[in-house]
Amino acid sequence: MTEFEKKVLRVTLCIPFGQLRTYRWVAQKAGRPRAYRAAANALKKNPYPVIIPCHRVIKSCGDIGGYSRGCEEKRKLIKLEKEAVSMLKYPNKNKAGSLRSRKYHKEGMA
DSSP states (O other): OOHHHHHHHHHHHTSOTTOOEEHHHHHHHTTOTTOHHHHHHHHHTOSOTTTSOGGGEEOTTSOOOOOTTOHHHHHHHHHHHHHHHHHHHOTTSSHHHHHHHHHHHHTTOO
16 A cells, blocks of 8 residues: 555544545645545555545545445445434434424423
8 A cells, every 4th residue: 555545544534424525635635636536546445444434535526436335335324424413413303302392282381
C-alpha cells in the first residue's frame, strides 16, 4: 500500500458518523487534490471496511460510488447512520413519544 493510499484511509477514518464526503474531498485532505480517482481506488483496497468507513465517501455528483460489499449495502449503511443520527438528535420524535401523546389525549390531558 502506497503512502497516499494510507493517507486516504486515515482521512476516511476521520469522517464523522452519519456524514458523507466526496472522493475529491478525501483526495484533497490526503494532499493530492486532483487525485480523486486514485482516492477511490485506494478505498476500493480498504482492508478494514467495517472499521475504516469508506461507505461514507461518495462521488461529487452525488452518486453513491462503489463499495466492496456492493452498492446496495453502501446505501443501507448510509441510511442506517442517517437514521441513528436523527434519532439521537431528536429523541422525542420516536414511536414511544407518539404513544405517550395518544395516552394523554385519551385520558383528556391534551
